[in-house]
Amino acid sequence: MAFSEANASLSSIINTYSELTGLDSYVNESQLEPMSHENRVFLIFESTNIPILPYGNNDLLICISSLKTKLKDSRANKSYDFPTLKTFKDNNEVIRWILKEGDFFNIDLNRVANLLFVSSGKSLRKIFSEIRKLAVLTSPGSIVSEETAKSILCFSTSITPSSIVDSICEGNPVKALVFYDKLQSKVDETGWIIAFLQRHTLRHLIFSSLIESGIDTDSIACKSEIHPFVFKKMHEPYIGLWSVESLIRSFSSLCVMDTLHKMGNDSSKISLELEIIRLSEESRYNAEQRNSYNN
Incomplete structure (x- = not known):
């Protein structure tokens, strides 16, 4: 329905x-002036x-939310109720939805509904x-x-260093190292990973x-030139998971690793893995301390 609404806008x-x-990508791209006054539609899923x-004056923003209550905002022109699935884990419910989408496009998906579910899992957007x-x-x-289905279905997802950073923020060193190994499996991406961690x-x-x-968080967002909404969602929850001393130590170590890597010294990879583990464990420990204090 969201895509139908977007297409109907003639954008x-x-x-x-x-x-x-x-969100970072949305804010960066949506605030650019449209080329040749073109119409643009921005769809944001999992909106809260x-x-x-x-x-742009002719731009259209569509927010898709799975919250039980409707998003309310004085700027909104339309609001729709979407049929909700009982649970993403209920395969039969998802497959029935796939078959209904096939009917909408006037194609029969009975033979490939399971393939679509296996390839895309819980992501209804990807299935669509x-x-x-x-x-x-x-x-x-x-x-x-x-x-026909196997010729276009993709059974793997692209991984970037941001997946490693997200896992570090979650305090999950095992997950971070899994992403690290996958990213390094074909090409040496050590420099790319170091750059992300330095940032x-x-x-x-x-x-x-x-x-x-x-300084309060709203002022920090302003000084950092980050939209307050993005700052609150993407950055504020992780502030304080690492001490200032630890961050200084980490940045200094990463600079040394970067120099070693550019000199062709493979010890930078071992040091990088150890730093990923250290940051992840510190994040997990401080998050647990914060939660126990709040409780």
Whole structure:
């Protein structure tokens, strides 16, 4: 329904984001002036709030929420109730939804519904994207074959260093190292990973230093040129999970690793793995201390 609404707007560009992982990208891209006054649609999934509106006068923002209560905002022009699934883990419920989407596109998905579910799991947005591809490749009213489905389905997800950083913030060293190994499996991405961690540690060093100076989070967001909504969702929950001394130590170590890596010294990889573990364990310990204090 969201894509139907987007297409009905006659916009030339449709951009999709997740509030959990894509708010930075949404804010950066939506605040750019449109090229040649083109119409743009911005779809944000898993919304819990309505963020800053897009820059263009003809831009359209659509927020998709799974909350039990409707998102309410004076800026909203329309609001829809979507049928909800009982649970993402109920396979039969998801497969029934897949078959209904096939009916909407006038294609029969009975033979490939299980394939679609296995390839995309809980992500209804990804399943819908795959169904749209199948609708283009299949004649209206026809049955989609397994061969056709397998030719376009992707059973793997792309991994970036941000997955490692997210796992560190979660305090999960095992998960962080799994992402590290997957990222390193084909090409040496040590420099890329170091750059992401340098940015992460430097940013939190600045945040923590400002907090210790008595500056409130809204002012920190303003000084950091980060939208307050994005700051609250993406950064504030992790402030304080590492001490200032630890962040200084980490940034210094990462700079040394970067130099060693550029000199072709493989010891940088071992040092990087150890730093990922150290930061993850410190994050987990401090998060547990914070939770026990709050409780």
